[in-house]
Amino acid sequence: MLKLTLVTPEKKVFSDKEVEEVIVPGEKGELDILPGHAPLITTLKAGILRYRLKGSTEFNKAAISWGYCEVYPEGINLLADTIELPEEIDKDRAKKAYAEAEKRLQQAGLIMDEYIRAQRKLEKERARLEL
Structure with a gap:
């Protein structure tokens, strides 16, 4: 299990949400992050962030613009210029x-x-x- 935190300069979208998988739009292509992923920091481009909540088979989505993704043993911190959920x-x-x-x-x-x-x-x- 990973803990996902989404942040923009204006707001914290959510913090420490338990997820099983995250797919980010990296500058060099999509990056699929699962528990046990090696630590890294990568740049993001505008695109669709997909994340699967604990116990779910469906992906939730958000539109993001440029930023950074930090992967560490317990989770993922994603900082982007904008992060918008579908209902927004x-x-x-x-x-x-x-x-x-x-x-x-x-x-x-x-x-x-x-x-x-x-x-x-x-x-x-x-x-x-x-x-």
């Missing part, structure tokens, strides 16, 4: 934000920083819409 997401607002980010990416003359911001926004909204 306004799908209409997410669709509109996704369309705006997509339009922004298609504009000519974007400097690299603007392009990266628009790309990150697109990835974040895509994750929100997948829930």
